[in-house]
Amino acid sequence: MYGALLLTVVPLVWILAYVALQGFHSISPAFFTQTPPGSPAAPGGGFYNGIVGTFEIVGIAFAVAAPLGVAAAVYLSEYGRGRLGYVVRFVAETLTGVPTIVIGAFVYAFWVVRFGFSGLAGSIALAIVMLPLIVRSSEEALRLVPMTLREASFAMGASERRTVVSVLVPAASSGIVTGLLLAVARAAGETAPLLLTALGNDLFAEYNPTHRMSTLSLQIFNNAISGFREGQARAWAGALTLISIVLVLSVGARVLRSRRDRTLRPG
Amino acid sequence: VSVETARQSNRIAPRPRRKGGDRSFRLIVLGSALTLLALIVGLVVFLLVRSWPAIQHYGFWSFLTSSRWAPSEATVTSRHPNPYGIQQFIFGTVVTSAIALVLAVPVALGVALFLNELAPARMRGPLVTVTELLAMVPSVVYGFWGVFALVPAIRPMVGFLTRTLGAVPVIGIPFHGPFFGFSYFTAGIVLAIMILPIITALAREAIATVPVDEKEAAYAVGSTRWEMIRAVVLPHSRSGLVAASFLGLGRALGETIAVTMVIGNRVLDRGTSLFGQGATLASAIVNEFTEANRPFHLASLFVLGFWLMVLTFVVNAAGRLLILRREVKR
Secondary structure, three states: OHHHHHHHHHHHHHHHHHHHHHHHHHOOHHHHHOOOOOOOOOOOOOOHHHHHHHHHHHHHHHHHHHHHHHHHHHHHHHHOOOHHHHHHHHHHHHHHHOOHHHHHHHHHHHHHHHHOOOHHHHHHHHHHHHHHHHHHHHHHHHHOOOHHHHHHHHHOOOOHHHHHHHHHHHHOHHHHHHHHHHHHHHHHOOOHHHHOOOEOOOOOOOOOOOOOEOOHHHHHHHHHOOOOHHHHHHHHHHHHHHHHHHHHHHHHHHHHHHHHHHHHOOO | OOHHHHHHHOOOOOOOOOOOOHHHHHHHHHHHHHHHHHHHHHHHHHHHHHHHHHHHHHOOOOOOOOOOEOHHHOOOOOOOOOOEOOHHHHHHHHHHHHHHHHHHHHHHHHHHHHHHHHOOHHHHHHHHHHHHHHHHOOHHHHHHHHHHHHHHHHHHHHHHHHHHHHHOOOOOHHHOOOOOOOOHHHHHHHHHHHHHHHHHHHHHHHHHOOOHHHHHHHHHOOOOHHHHHHHHHHHHHHHHHHHHHHHHHHHHHHOOHHHHHHHEOOOOOOOOOOOOOEOOHHHHHHHHHHHOOOOOHHHHHHHHHHHHHHHHHHHHHHHHHHHHHHHHHO
16 A cells, blocks of 8 residues: 555656756746747747736636536535436536547537637637536535525525525635636646647737637647757746646645635534 | 525425525526536537538448548548548557556555555645645646656666567567557556546545444454455445546546657557557547548547547446445445
8 A cells, every 4th residue: 555655656746846847947037928939949938928828718718617617506506406406417427527628629619610719719618628627516515504504594584596695605615616726727737628729829929819829738738749859848847837827726725625624623 | 405495494484485586596597507408418419510521421330440540541522441440549548548547546546545544644634635636737747747757767667578578479469569659558657647536536435435333343353454454345345446447437538638649649550569659539639630631531530529428428427327326325
């Protein structure tokens, strides 16, 4: 069992250390403020446009998926005990298992063929990736709220909407936020669906989400497989940046969760 | 536990008048839930609609009976043979995921047993976090690391295997041949690390349901810790562990970018060596999607997507059903 633990810890440390080493070697202030040079073989430049793209695309995806996901979770935990609730829960589980590349192909088929590659198409794909994760974690958080809180709220004459919005969601907020953060972290690291939707654009910094956009993950992918040392150096700096963003989000989520566990512990 | 139950259980007071806004509130949350249904239906419909031209032209099953993917040979008129055979992709998907499973399941089980049965309570939290952090590393970073750090590291081991096992007749075939770094085997190792966290987490859940009194009973008759695990924990959690493996497998089957970066992307035919280059359903899609310019090329990639979806759905559903049956039994 100690051997097994070692086999889990070693890859993690290896990956993090390797990325940190290579990343710090090639990262510079310019990396955060410049776009890549015209050729992957040229040195210098940075992933400014990809950082912008990641924040913008994930931000829009979050703005769509978070309210939708929490509302669906409210349905499942508060009203969804019948057949329909069972079906929706099953569908959420199924969606979690759908490969993200298939989600990318789907968004291509219903959006990109009409409106072209765009950051917005990437946001739609990422929203679909995030949605089932948010639904599941939020439903779990809502179910943990004690029944007595609902009864107390009704006893004071509150409506169902009022009970959910002012009592249940605040009571479950740390669990919900944990789930949201993890979903954002997951989406920020996605590459495959974006290749089929946002496509990437390394010529200049693009802010308009209806145009093709780059993200950190796309730039890492393209530069990593470019075969040029200079491109790979940028990709390592990008990998370090992306992994830092993702780890901050997920460690933040975990801190929040452990704090909640402490407050929920009886006695 | 729900708003509805709280209402209904309150029998003494007259049923409260439905407050204004409750109806629209219910409609909003119901609509959000139905979005999920619409998504899954849309997913299947759009995949089929987009792959329809190729299916209609070549026939539904002809994709599965060939292992030759040669878009350059496709023409607008010719129907036979189908230049878009996908057997080798299914082979690659299954083989890489199988390697991943073989490597990851024992490790995950060991870690789960350690965390639940052996680790001091103080260490448990941080160690759980460590195992879960592996799940947060982005796929593209796994692939990048795989190419530059993992491949050089496993090269000596692969060399050893080709010299020893590869020299044996018949059973040596999968271990034969040159190793260029990109291979089914490399992809399998990367996948193993990527699915380790989910299998560990689900295995821990399964192990945690073993009744304490049975564990204590085993100790009471003088079992050592290992005997207790073998006699009580493993039999009790077997179906849960199988379910964990299925769900890990489901994850591995659909993984795209990391695999694409380390598998070599050989699409024309199927190799025989695990150390040779190959491709999976997902890697073929992402590689050719934006460059598909041959007749029925893009539609055939949607056929790949359709089968990938079917494959992952079957495996995931099997895993979920196992878990559901366990919960019903309890």
